[in-house]
Amino acid sequence: MKPDDLQPTPGWTLARRTKRMNPSVIREILKVTERPGIISFAGGLPSPRTFPVEAFQAACDKVLREDGRAALQYAASEGYGPLREAVAAMLPWRVDPAQVLITTGSQQGLDLVAKVLIDHGSRVLVETPTYLGALQAFAPMEPEAVGVASDDEGIDVADLARRRGEARFLYVLPNFQNPTGRTMSEARRQALVQTARELALPLVEDNPYGDLWFDAPPPLPLSARYPEGAIYLGSFSKVLAPGLRLGYLVAPPAIAPKLLQAKQAADLHSPSFNQRLVAEVLRDGFLDRHVPTIRSLYKAQRDAMLEALAREMRGLDVTWNAPDGGMFLWARLPEGLAAVSLLPKAVERGVAFVPGAAFYADGADARTLRLSFVTATREQIATGIAALAATIRETLHP
Amino acid sequence: MKPDDLQPTPGWTLARRTKRMNPSVIREILKVTERPGIISFAGGLPSPRTFPVEAFQAACDKVLREDGRAALQYAASEGYGPLREAVAAMLPWRVDPAQVLITTGSQQGLDLVAKVLIDHGSRVLVETPTYLGALQAFAPMEPEAVGVASDDEGIDVADLARRRGEARFLYVLPNFQNPTGRTMSEARRQALVQTARELALPLVEDNPYGDLWFDAPPPLPLSARYPEGAIYLGSFSKVLAPGLRLGYLVAPPAIAPKLLQAKQAADLHSPSFNQRLVAEVLRDGFLDRHVPTIRSLYKAQRDAMLEALAREMRGLDVTWNAPDGGMFLWARLPEGLAAVSLLPKAVERGVAFVPGAAFYADGADARTLRLSFVTATREQIATGIAALAATIRETLHP
Numbered sequence: 001m002k003p004d005d006l007q008p009t010p011g012w013t014l015a016r017r018t019k020r021m022n023p024s025v026i027r028e029i030l031k032v033t034e035r036p037g038i039i040s041f042a043g044g045l046p047s048p049r050t051f052p053v054e055a056f057q058a059a060c061d062k063v064l065r066e067d068g069r070a071a072l073q074y075a076a077s078e079g080y081g082p083l084r085e086a087v088a089a090m091l092p093w094r095v096d097p098a099q100v101l102i103t104t105g106s107q108q109g110l111d112l113v114a115k116v117l118i119d120h121g122s123r124v125l126v127e128t129p130t131y132l133g134a135l136q137a138f139a140p141m142e143p144e145a146v147g148v149a150s151d152d153e154g155i156d157v158a159d160l161a162r163r164r165g166e167a168r169f170l171y172v173l174p175n176f177q178n179p180t181g182r183t184m185s186e187a188r189r190q191a192l193v194q195t196a197r198e199l200a201l202p203l204v205e206d207n208p209y210g211d212l213w214f215d216a217p218p219p220l221p222l223s224a225r226y227p228e229g230a231i232y233l234g235s236f237s238k239v240l241a242p243g244l245r246l247g248y249l250v251a252p253p254a255i256a257p258k259l260l261q262a263k264q265a266a267d268l269h270s271p272s273f274n275q276r277l278v279a280e281v282l283r284d285g286f287l288d289r290h291v292p293t294i295r296s297l298y299k300a301q302r303d304a305m306l307e308a309l310a311r312e313m314r315g316l317d318v319t320w321n322a323p324d325g326g327m328f329l330w331a332r333l334p335e336g337l338a339a340v341s342l343l344p345k346a347v348e349r350g351v352a353f354v355p356g357a358a359f360y361a362d363g364a365d366a367r368t369l370r371l372s373f374v375t376a377t378r379e380q381i382a383t384g385i386a387a388l389a390a391t392i393r394e395t396l397h398p
Numbered sequence: 399m400k401p402d403d404l405q406p407t408p409g410w411t412l413a414r415r416t417k418r419m420n421p422s423v424i425r426e427i428l429k430v431t432e433r434p435g436i437i438s439f440a441g442g443l444p445s446p447r448t449f450p451v452e453a454f455q456a457a458c459d460k461v462l463r464e465d466g467r468a469a470l471q472y473a474a475s476e477g478y479g480p481l482r483e484a485v486a487a488m489l490p491w492r493v494d495p496a497q498v499l500i501t502t503g504s505q506q507g508l509d510l511v512a513k514v515l516i517d518h519g520s521r522v523l524v525e526t527p528t529y530l531g532a533l534q535a536f537a538p539m540e541p542e543a544v545g546v547a548s549d550d551e552g553i554d555v556a557d558l559a560r561r562r563g564e565a566r567f568l569y570v571l572p573n574f575q576n577p578t579g580r581t582m583s584e585a586r587r588q589a590l591v592q593t594a595r596e597l598a599l600p601l602v603e604d605n606p607y608g609d610l611w612f613d614a615p616p617p618l619p620l621s622a623r624y625p626e627g628a629i630y631l632g633s634f635s636k637v638l639a640p641g642l643r644l645g646y647l648v649a650p651p652a653i654a655p656k657l658l659q660a661k662q663a664a665d666l667h668s669p670s671f672n673q674r675l676v677a678e679v680l681r682d683g684f685l686d687r688h689v690p691t692i693r694s695l696y697k698a699q700r701d702a703m704l705e706a707l708a709r710e711m712r713g714l715d716v717t718w719n720a721p722d723g724g725m726f727l728w729a730r731l732p733e734g735l736a737a738v739s740l741l742p743k744a745v746e747r748g749v750a751f752v753p754g755a756a757f758y759a760d761g762a763d764a765r766t767l768r769l770s771f772v773t774a775t776r777e778q779i780a781t782g783i784a785a786l787a788a789t790i791r792e793t794l795h796p
Contacts, residue, residue, distance in 0.1 A: 011598035011627055012653060013566055015517045015539070021659040048467035056470070060458035069446035072454070072639035104502050104643075104665040111664045115538050119413045120518075136663040140513050141413070168411055200409030229409060241470035243670035245502075255410060261419040265534040266509045267502040271669055272641035 020139040032347055039384035041371040042352040044178065044327060047301075050294045051241045052281065059280040063273065071273045077264040078102065079248070080275035086282050087234070087248050093224035099250050101259055104270045106208055106235040106247030110137035112262045113204055113231060116255065117168045118143045125163060125170040127155055129359035129368070131178045131206065134171055143168075145361040152321065154184030157191045161199065169202040169231075175210040175218045176326025179359045179370040183324055186219040193225045201229070208235040208247075211291050213325035214299040228252050231259075236278055238327070239291050244274045297374075298327065304378040305329060305371065308385035316392055320371075327374045330356070332367050334396065339369040342395060351387040418537040430745055437782035439769040440750040442576065442725060445699075448692045449639045450679065457678040461671065469671045475662040476500070477646070478673035484680050485632070485646050491622035497648050499657055502668045504606055504633040504645030508535035510660045511602055511629060514653065515566045516541045523561060523568040525553060527757035527766070529576045529604065532569055541566075543759040550719065552582030555589045559597060567600040567629075573608040573616045574724025577757045577768040581722055584617040591623045599627070606633040606645075609689050611723035612697040626650050629657075634676055636725070637689050642672045695772075696725065702776040703727060703769065706783035714790055718769075725772045728754070730765050732794065737767040740793060749785040 032038065063071050078084065079102025087102075088095040103109045110133065118124060118141035126134065128147035135145060148170070149159035155172060172192075174184035184192070196203055205222045223232035235247040251259050263269070302323065309320055309331070317334035333339060339355035346352065356368025376384060430436065461469050476482065477500025485500075486493040501507045508531065516522060516539035524532070526545040533543060544565070547557035552572060570590075572582035582590070594601055603620045621630035633645040649657050661667075700721065707718055707729070715732040731737060737753035744750065754766025774782060 011600050012650075013515070014653075014656060015513065015515055015520070017517075018514055018656045018659075021514075021656060021663065023655075023659060043472075045472055048471055051467055051470040053462055053466035053470065056466070057459070057462045060462065061455070064451055064455045064458065068451035068454070069449050070641075072449040072451065072641040073446055074441075074443050074635075074640045104668075107663075108665040115413065116416055116419075117411070117413055119415075122413070133663075133666070140660065140663060202409050237472075241671075242472045243468075243470040245665060245667070245669040252410075255412075257421075258412060258416045258419060261416075261421060262538065265419065265505075265531075265538060266664070267506040267643060268531070269643070270502075271643040271672055273639075274669060274672065 017140045017142055020142060032352065038347065038350055038352055039376050039380045039387070040352045041373070041376060041384060042354045043375055044372060045375045046238055046242060046327070047297060047374050050297060052286075052290055055281045055286065056241070056277060059277045063276045063280055067276060071276045073272060075269050075272040075275075077260055077269045079270060080272060080279060083275045083279040086279055090287075091224075091232075091250065092220060093227065095250050099253065099256055101249050101251065101256065101263060102270050102275055103247045103249055103263065104267055105237060105242070105245040106206065106233045106249070107133055107137060108263075108266065109233040109247055109249040110134050110206070112249070112259050112266065114138045114141040114143075115262045116258045117202075123165050123167040125160065125167045126361050127172055127177070128361070128363070129179055129356060130171065130361060131173055132358050134206065135361060147361040147363060152182055153188045154182065155188065155192055157188070157195045160192070160195055164199045164201060167201060169204050170196065171204045171206065172222065173206045174222060175207055176212060176323055176328070178209070178326070179328055179354070179356065180330040181321060181323030181326050181328045182330070183218050189219050189222055189225070193222055196226060196229060203230040204233070205230050206233045208233075208238050209326040211239050211287075212295060212298055212327065214295060214302065215324065218325065223250065231255065239287055239294065240278060240281065244278065246270060246274055246278055295325075298325075301373045301378060301381065302329065304381045305373040305385065308382050312385050312389035313392075316389060316396070318392065327372050329371045329373055331369050331371055332365070333369065333392065335367070337392065337395060338366040340366065342391060345395060346388055346391045349387040349391050351384040351391070353388070415538045415540055418540060430750065436745065436748055436750055437774050437778045437785070438750045439771070439774060439782060440752045441773055442770060443773045444636055444640060444725070445695060445772050448695060450684075450688055453679045453684065454639070454675060457675045461674045461678055465674060469674045471670060473667050473670040473673075475658055475667045477668060478670060478677060481673045481677040484677055485648075489622075489630075489648065490618060491625060493648050497651065497654055499647050499649065499654065499661060500668050500673055501645045501647055501661065502665055503635060503640070503643040504604065504631045504647070505531055505535060506661075506664065507631040507645055507647040508532050508604070510647070510657050510664065512536045512539040512541075513660045514656045515600075521563050521565040523558065523565045524759045525570055525575065526759070526761070527577055527754060528569065528759060529571055530756050532604065533759060545759040545761060550580055551586045552580065553586065553590055555586070555593045558590070558593055562597045562599060565599060567602050568594065569602045569604065570620065571604045572620060573605055574610060574721055574726070576607070576724075577726055577752070577754065578728040579719060579721030579724050579726040580728070581616050587617050587620060587623070591620055594624060594627060601628040602631070603628050604631045606631075606636050607724040609637050609685075610693060610696055610725065612693060612700065613722065616723065621648065629653065637685055637692065638676060638679065642676065644668060644672055644676055693723075696723075699771045699776060699779065700727070702779045703771040703783065706780050710783050710787035711790075714787060714794070716790065725770050727769045727771055729767050729769055730763070731767065731790065733765070735790065735793060736764040738764065740789060743793060744786055744789045747785040747789050749782040749789070751786070
């Protein structure tokens, strides 16, 4: 049932912002890919093999036994103290736990940022392309989202200066970006922070994937270099498990209280039980032992996809990058092919991806597509990329 | 650190709506009442004695053992299928599980309703007084909140017709209302629904306390009588535990898809793990056995407070009601006393409450105050009400 087919009952008046709220393309695709037999490179689902189920079992036991009633009670909107302290201690710059706000996934961080910083018509700068979920989180506050030119190293700083205008902030995902998998170089980070300072341009830095590096950690976050001018968003979804819906944000003292008030109005607080579970699991350096296992799994999966692409796409004029971490790889189809048109044919052959066009604030490149290399197995990657190549070949030479 | 003391760093521009976002009075009071030795009638905290810790322990074991990886993975924004079915089956009118949206507490339901139905300046009708958290959830969307006259039976239907205007909806809490504890009578419900139909006025019905009746269940919800014109909000916070942050809403098919899109943008979905835990705990009629124990505890606590009030307030010209369920009782001070001024003196004597003024959209009655009878023990209730009476006596006759 599509919302546009529905006639609201007399009396209901929808807010203007609902015109900007539309079903996620990715979400609709995910429904198709739930069909058995489809190899999906579409979703952004971490590999469930990486979820530390035993650690959560032990944490549930301990938290409910030792602290059950407090864990099940209402709690402060800021979050559970020991978890805020653990987050502050994890970050590679000096963060006061008082600046840390625990959020219901980092997606909620984006919702709170939008509420606190975006008015109707506010200019908001984003990368080209950018995370679709951020565009969706910002949309209800009715910004004018403007894409800044970006290349393999990230934001084009000269273009940023040209597009600054009255922008409220630049939203940027410097590490293993969703959707492209690209990482902002050290030189580009320095240039970006210098330009942001000169332009007095706040940054909203989203870093859900930064720990998922394959050979070397990425350069220092932008927020570490420009803490008074940046809101930093982090997540436990990719290093522990997304089903707990826990993320966090770090904000300058001038902004943090308003984000906290927005948080309180939005859902009072994130689940106290989940916050205690994660605080318990994080003890004793758990992530130092656990995250390397995710890195090596995802690196092997990336390699499998790169090998399959090199093998199967030969002679097809398809290009792709080789991300240094994260979950996604970005590919581009030959001239004349649009990813959106290719998708149904690919699904017929049993393989799914996300057309890149959904990730652009403006001026979409219709030839691009996002491939996740972490959900499918290596065998499925080989089969799926072969099916994708066959689809492209058939479309080019019917 | 108060937000108004903060100088935003150059470059940051706050959205206009942040002027409406202010620290919760209740939240600031709760901080004071966390001091040891304070007897608090202020918070809306369910008694932790009612939390079914053992049932959650068993559910954690089972869910993680049988379904751990799915429980920790991303999931559909609508919520976990079996939980949506359980909610639909629990409600006393015909609800399709497809109309049920699982929310991160029913507070999030209010945030989603605000996003989907409120434009800047939209008229929104509320009871006099009404739930503070709803006013806070609506505020970021910048409505004009208008109080409708209300008496012991609920909304004054004639006043509702006068104030209808272009109102987007009436927000109403018919059962054991927060803050007053009052319940809308059967006759008033019939009149309200008839008037709402005539006025084509949508209702947002909030029912977190409906199961907490003491002697007899409250009349049928408004939504059961007017399903096409009502959004119904429910919660597991008062019948299971608030720390899981799980609630739900039921919306007419014309509105449900927009609420779902708002939900997706807000936090993708509510925690899959928690949803599975609650679905597991709900099996085999658990609530039918568990909720009666909450009812009898809270009834005994209400009785303790009524007895203490009758004993301690004698001759003081203080009035109060006798709620038939829920968690709160509503009292009114003698002429010339304001609850806000009384509070610091009461805290000095070791007892806290919430001044009623915070709960009015407009035209606050400064003499009112809200007393929770569920968090303190019966002994504490006796001591605390005596301290409150002493404070009033001292203020009247210094």
